[in-house]
Amino acid sequence: MSFRRKMLFAFLGFVLAPLAILGGLSYQISSTTLKNNISEQTVQTLKAVDRNLMKAVSEVNTFSDFVLSSGEIQSFLKTNDTDSVIEFYNNQQSIAGLMYGNAQVDDFMVYSKDGELLHLKNSTVPPFGEFVLSPFYLEMIEQKGRPVWLTPSSNQEWSSNEESLLTQGRVIKDIQTLEDIGYLVMNIKIRLFDELFSNIDMNPSEELIINRRGDILYSLNHEMIGEDLQMDELSSLKLGSTGYFLTNWEDKKSLVTYIPSQFSTMQNDELILVSIQPWDVLASEIIMIRNTTIILFIVAIVMALLFNMLYLRRVSQFIQESLASMKKVEEGALHVRMREFKLKELKNISSGFNNMLTRIRDLIQDVKLEQEYKREAQFQVLQEQINPHFLYNTLESINALAAMNGQKEISKMTINLGKLLRISINGDYEVMVKDEIRHVVSYLEIQKIRYDHAFHFLVEVDEALEKEYVLKLILQPLVENSIKHAFDSKEAGIISIQGYCEGSKGFIFVQDNGTGLPQEALESLNDDKNERHKNLGHGMINVHKRLRLYYGMAYGMIVCSDQKEGTKIKITFPIKGENNGI
Known part of the structure; x- marks a missing residue:
């Protein structure tokens, strides 16, 4: 790879990589912060909705309390006097107001322990024999007079019309002896919750009530009631917990926030309040950050290309010519000269290179002269030194004389002294x-x-x-x-x-x-x-x-x-x- 390409890639790496990392981190941090803030606000809204929902349920419970304790109902269940109940229903305006105004009561049925049935409508309902065999009846007995609720998807036996209804069942007790004397079953219009959910100011959003299996129990869009909420993340939700997650819902990336509801249905089936908000609408601000980063990325690439054309090409040519000149100098061609460049910095470097070569050539000449002088001086010193060969020959002569005269110690010392001198004199x-x-x-x-x-x-x-x-x-x-x-x-x-x-x-x-x-x-x-x-x-x-x-x-x-x-x-x-x- 040429130097020019290396410089270009280095520029792109050092400029674009930090820019991309910074943009990605900014987008990620902004996205996480936005999810946290929106989810916290949504959680507070859902909690307010849940409180209002429980208030509406409490109104239904109040109405059913009123019905259970009324003298006419008590009399009917004790005497099976149907006329007294009809007169009670026609005359008690407060009950009618609660039924058709606040509580959205659609119908109610009263079973006596003897199997008598009081039903205000002509719709078909289960006979007493089937009723006592149903899980609904068993749950009512277990709750001992507390309300038991059925969802629209599980109350088909009690609801014959097309409108989605909630069903409440309670055991009726004798107000004097507290013995079970009958059973009350009421159908509540699902529109009871419409006003609560229609006042939520989080558009565009979709608020639902679901059970832990994902069945939709309520939606402002009634057509969704009874459907299954298709989300893989629901299986990992912990009951009683609050949280949020991003998922694809109806082919759109959406932010799902959920809280546990205080309202529960039969067998304490815990319900969950869910808010689904489209992420592209929520993230419009951080999408602008992402788009700005992309634009800056493109601008940086354009600037890199301009930098390559206007400046880097000249620098690359200068470096290539410098390398070629240095290679010639390595081969001994000290006459090489670099041309002048337009850029001031490059011109100064080329001039410095030429001046350096001139100075080196002059120094080499000076060194040659100095070496000639030194060689002559060394020769004169060697001329004055004792010839090592003469010294070795003299030691050999001493060794020979010592051996001839039987002086072995002297001979041995002379030989070893010669060895010492040889390595010492070696340069x-x-x-x-x-x-x-x-x-x-x-x-x-x-x-x-x-x-x-x-x-x-x-x-x-x-x-x-x-x-x-x-x-x-x-x-x-x-x-x-x-x-x-x-x-x-x-x-x-x-x-x-x-x-x-x-x-x-x-x-x-x-x-x-x-x-x-x-x-x-x-x-x-x-x-x-x-x-x-x-x-x-x-x-x-x-x-x-x-x-x-x-x-x-x-x-x-x-x-x-x-x-x-x-x-x-x-x-x-x-x-x-x-x-x-x-």
Whole structure:
């Protein structure tokens, strides 16, 4: 992918992605807030409707109380005197007012315990024998005079007309003995609730009364009464709870708010008040937020395209030309020059690039001259130095004379001294581990003769490690410190040198059985303090610092010492060319 496309996609990502996220979050937060606010308001409205509904039900209960306690009804049920009831119905204007005015009573029936029936209409109703076998009768007996309600979908036996009716049943008790003397069944017009629901100021909305199975028991649209409210979420509703949810109803996304109703029907079938409101009407304001975000998104894309045409293309051309010029410079063409660009910033960069090349070319010329001068100076110094080959030949001559005269110790020291000089004079920073081991062994051989074999040494190094490279002259100062400071003349000293490699690291251990280092000296060395302790030679500190400087802070030297068991030094260094040194 070209740089220009990368910049364009980066611009789109850094601008459009936050814009899309911000718009989405704003829409989501606004939607949630709107749902909460509308649902809380709807819940309060439904609670007011439920209170009015219970007030209307209470009026029906009051009417039925009046009927149950009237003397004519009591007399009829005790004496089966039908004429007294007809006279009661025709003369009691207060009952008629309640029936046809406030309570919306459509019809009522009175059964005596002997099976006599008083019915104000000529419609067909169940005979007493069927009535006492119905669940409605059993529920009335169980409630002991309290009202029992049937919904329009379950009272077909008591309602013969096409209008949806509620049915109330109650046991009639003797007001003197409280014994059951009859049964009252009343049909209530469903229009009882129409005025309550028509006054709800939440248009457009649909308010319903449903049972827990989802059957619609009441709707201002009477055609919906008896239908099933098709919503999957209803099955997860907890009875007695209040809440809301978004769902699809009649192919429209709608906000459904529900509360439990205080009104209950037969067998305490709990009812639910439901309000269904179309979401597109409620969310008109947040839809504007969504549309605004989409418009801003499109505007940002247009701006990105204009930015690409008017600015990014020039920057891309400048970068491509810069890369091409730098590649030529890498190949050694210092005569390259960039052209001038119209944009001020790009013009300054191209001019700076050209000036830098001119300066580099001048510096290279200066360095060449300086190197020529340095080479001449080094040659003059070498001319004045002692030829190392002459020094080695002289040592060989001393070795030959010592051997001829039987001085084996002198011969051995001369040979080892030659080995020491060879690695010391070598100008490289690193040597192979086996050469470093050979150097320290030569040093130990010389010191053994010097100290009259007062100590012994043991060398065990893996063959794999011997072929790796390590910083030279790091072991000799360590064994020198052991020889000078660690050994007690009363006991024979032992110096052990071990080495192995593990992964990308090499490890060399130098251990002696001497008197060990004091605690202060040990802490001074391991804590990298610059101060030199009196019990620490220059050599050990020098080795530690050289390892850190050459390989990095992850490598170096760790010293463990005990004044009874001696000192053990661990050297860690990288292998296989992974050093970070100079």
